[in-house]
Amino acid sequence: MPDVAIEAKELTKRFGDFIAVDHISFSVNGGEIFGFLGANGSGKSTTIRMLCGLLQSSGGSATVAGFDINSQADSVKENIGYMSQKFSLYDDLTVTENIRFWGGIYGLSDEMIAKRQAWAIGIAGLEGREKSLPRELPGGFKQRLALACAMLHSPKVVFLDEPTGGVDPIMRRRFWDLIRQLAEEGTTVFVTTHYLDEAEYCNRIMLIHAGRMIAVGTPEQLKKEYIRTPVLEVETERIIEAMALLDEDDRVEETSVFGTFLHVSIAERYNAEKVIREVLGAHNISPSRIEPIVPSLEDVFIHLIDRQEAEQKR
Amino acid sequence: MISVHRIRPIIRKEFRQIMRDRRSLGVLLVVPAFMLIMFGYALNYDVQHIPLAVYDQDRSTMSREFIQQFIHSEYFDFAGSISSEQEIDTVIPSQKARVVVVIPPRFSEDLLANRSVSIQVLVDGANATTAATAAGYLVAMTQDYSTNISLQALQRFGMSKPTLPIDYRPRIWFNPELKSAKFMVPGLIGFILMMSTVVSTSLSIVREREKGTIEQISVSPIHPMELLVGKTMPYVLISLIATVLILITGYALFNVVVRGSMLLLFLETLIFTFCGLGLGMWVSTVANKQDEAFQLATLVSFLPTFMLSGFAFPIANMPKVIQWITFINPARYFLFILRSIILKGVGLSALWQETLFMTLFALGITAISWNKMRKSVFRV
Numbered sequence: 001m002p003d004v005a006i007e008a009k010e011l012t013k014r015f016g017d018f019i020a021v022d023h024i025s026f027s028v029n030g031g032e033i034f035g036f037l038g039a040n041g042s043g044k045s046t047t048i049r050m051l052c053g054l055l056q057s058s059g060g061s062a063t064v065a066g067f068d069i070n071s072q073a074d075s076v077k078e079n080i081g082y083m084s085q086k087f088s089l090y091d092d093l094t095v096t097e098n099i100r101f102w103g104g105i106y107g108l109s110d111e112m113i114a115k116r117q118a119w120a121i122g123i124a125g126l127e128g129r130e131k132s133l134p135r136e137l138p139g140g141f142k143q144r145l146a147l148a149c150a151m152l153h154s155p156k157v158v159f160l161d162e163p164t165g166g167v168d169p170i171m172r173r174r175f176w177d178l179i180r181q182l183a184e185e186g187t188t189v190f191v192t193t194h195y196l197d198e199a200e201y202c203n204r205i206m207l208i209h210a211g212r213m214i215a216v217g218t219p220e221q222l223k224k225e226y227i228r229t230p231v232l233e234v235e236t237e238r239i240i241e242a243m244a245l246l247d248e249d250d251r252v253e254e255t256s257v258f259g260t261f262l263h264v265s266i267a268e269r270y271n272a273e274k275v276i277r278e279v280l281g282a283h284n285i286s287p288s289r290i291e292p293i294v295p296s297l298e299d300v301f302i303h304l305i306d307r308q309e310a311e312q313k314r
Numbered sequence: 315m316i317s318v319h320r321i322r323p324i325i326r327k328e329f330r331q332i333m334r335d336r337r338s339l340g341v342l343l344v345v346p347a348f349m350l351i352m353f354g355y356a357l358n359y360d361v362q363h364i365p366l367a368v369y370d371q372d373r374s375t376m377s378r379e380f381i382q383q384f385i386h387s388e389y390f391d392f393a394g395s396i397s398s399e400q401e402i403d404t405v406i407p408s409q410k411a412r413v414v415v416v417i418p419p420r421f422s423e424d425l426l427a428n429r430s431v432s433i434q435v436l437v438d439g440a441n442a443t444t445a446a447t448a449a450g451y452l453v454a455m456t457q458d459y460s461t462n463i464s465l466q467a468l469q470r471f472g473m474s475k476p477t478l479p480i481d482y483r484p485r486i487w488f489n490p491e492l493k494s495a496k497f498m499v500p501g502l503i504g505f506i507l508m509m510s511t512v513v514s515t516s517l518s519i520v521r522e523r524e525k526g527t528i529e530q531i532s533v534s535p536i537h538p539m540e541l542l543v544g545k546t547m548p549y550v551l552i553s554l555i556a557t558v559l560i561l562i563t564g565y566a567l568f569n570v571v572v573r574g575s576m577l578l579l580f581l582e583t584l585i586f587t588f589c590g591l592g593l594g595m596w597v598s599t600v601a602n603k604q605d606e607a608f609q610l611a612t613l614v615s616f617l618p619t620f621m622l623s624g625f626a627f628p629i630a631n632m633p634k635v636i637q638w639i640t641f642i643n644p645a646r647y648f649l650f651i652l653r654s655i656i657l658k659g660v661g662l663s664a665l666w667q668e669t670l671f672m673t674l675f676a677l678g679i680t681a682i683s684w685n686k687m688r689k690s691v692f693r694v
Binding site for chain 2: 101
């Protein structure tokens with residue numbers, strides 16, 4: 001196992017005039033859980049497709065498990081696992097039939113399949129339900145079975161494209177336990193998600209927006225590096241109005257809506273709480289609660305994306 | 315590279331899915347035999363046992379003799395005598411009879427006096443095919459009868475052993491009784507094979523794309539060709555089994571025997587199956603959803619195979635432009651080949667041209683579809 005599991009250099013994909021992925025460079029270490037974040041249409045899926053050998057890149061280069069994605073696509077495919085939100089089990093084949101099929105596709109011997117079948121059933125927690133059809137299983141089990149099927153050939157790198165879409169929070173947590181277990185066993189996990197709480201589980205995360213890489217680092221690094229001003233959570237009934245008022249004030253750096261609350265960051269030299277009460281009080285809005293919070297990744301990303309869009313306008 | 319090792323699990327999986335999905339198994343195996351029974355009995359162009367009523371105003375030995383020759387044939391059944399003009403107007407509308415023969419009062423008298431006699435025949439034209447056939451039989455039998463009378467008259471005038479200038483004695487080869495079923499069975503094999511291969515191939519590919527399993531497969535090291543071979547082989551085998559079932563049904567119910575080589579029959583069937591697979595692949599590159607695929611598949615297999623192959627209508631009777639179109643229809647060649655092998659027992663030497671055209675079609679459509687498919691299906 002090379003120390004670097006995935007390495008991309010100036011990787012680019014154009015569809016006609018449209019640049020879906022714009023010169024992105026990054027590297028993922030062996031055994032790392034690497035989170036890949038971005039909105040729909042940000043170039044996330046295109047990047048994964050290129051890395052899996054499904055799409056030719058139009059510029060730059062990348063290696064996965066030590067193989068070039070364009071010239072050695074077949075070797076890449078032998079060494080990766082892939083699972084998407086639209087996880088692909090055959091609904092009319094039983095659990096074991098699915099496992100045997102996917103094992104067979106990867107050219108495993110019958111002995112090997114038998115061995116990995118036991119492993120997969122264990123991983124998915126499906127002991128005693130070997131003869132069930134996937135459609136009879138609850139969502140979370142199906143997801144884990146799909147992941148197990150994607151890993152029958154013991155790939156060095158596994159790509160998970162929004163693996164927990166549409167699964168309840170408890171099952172999501174258990175799924176992430178499984179991902180961590182795989183990483184501890186040495187598998188490199190490249191995962192996309194749009195649940196930002198999940199991103200906190202990653203060793204490192206990367207954010208892309210409109211095809212460009214915006215930030216990469218550990219969750220702590222990102223928070224420290226990009227959020228320098230304190231963030232306060234403000235609770236009020238007239239949230240939209242309050243946000244507009246705060247945005248007009250020079251001392252306020254940034255505002256954003258989080259659920260039914262407002263997150264506000266104020267330049268460091270001011271007393272933040274005082275500024276907020278002053279601005280809102282002038283218009284008869286009295287917030288029921290104002291308190292400083294530890295910024296979440298969501299604060300970081302909103303900040304970064306706002307900054308990127310402001311730069312592009314300029 | 316292509317490896318049998320990786321094709322095997324695909325074939326096994328495809329068989330499991332077919333076996334588990336009773337509907338598709340039914341479509342592939344039972345429906346063909348059922349269609350043969352339906353078509354064999356229903357699409358019958360033979361006309362027999364037409365109810366015939368008689369309004370005999372003469373009531374003589376000669377008139378009865380004249381009527382008897384109709385009723386004694388298998389084409390007509392005696393449906394009763396009529397005693398008045400008005401009754402004629404009721405027997406046909408009430409469907410008691412479809413043909414009424416009216417014999418004038420002085421039938422035998424005139425005949426014996428060597429005067430020509432007019433016979434009135436009324437035919438129910440509601441079913442044009444039956445009417446035309448019935449009228450044909452009546453004309454032929456009446457002419458036969460009058461020829462006999464003329465000959466007898468000539469003999470009576472002292473001419474010994476008169477001969478007719480032309481003695482018309484047709485002999486029909488290969489299907490002497492002119493049974494529609496014998497002609498239908500080969501056509502049905504082609505029709506059913508085309509329908510089932512195009513529909514099942516296109517559905518099975520589109521289903522995988524709809525479910526997203528094709529994406530999962532395309533990330534694996536499997537070669538697209540391995541996937542295709544693995545997915546289509548089961549349908550080839552099932553098509554051949556369906557062919558055997560049709561032949562058995564055809565033999566049991568309609569006494570259709572294969573006169574030519576069974577091996578040649580299967581080889582030709584195999585080539586034709588590949589035409590169907592290629593078309594099915596093409597459909598799967600055009601259709602996005604299973605119901606779209608089903609409709610398109612039925613259209614491209616049903617229309618040309620039923621209308622433009624010589625199955626339902628003879629190609630020779632079609633307008634020239636349509637005749638040209640039939641040249642790119644593989645069913646046209648296959649039907650000719652099947653009829654030749656099953657009914658005439660002809661060998662490859664007489665069929666090589668049709669075989670060649672059919673092979674070219676199979677190769678062409680597969681190549682076109684394969685090219686489209688690699689882009690649209692595997693590079694998802």
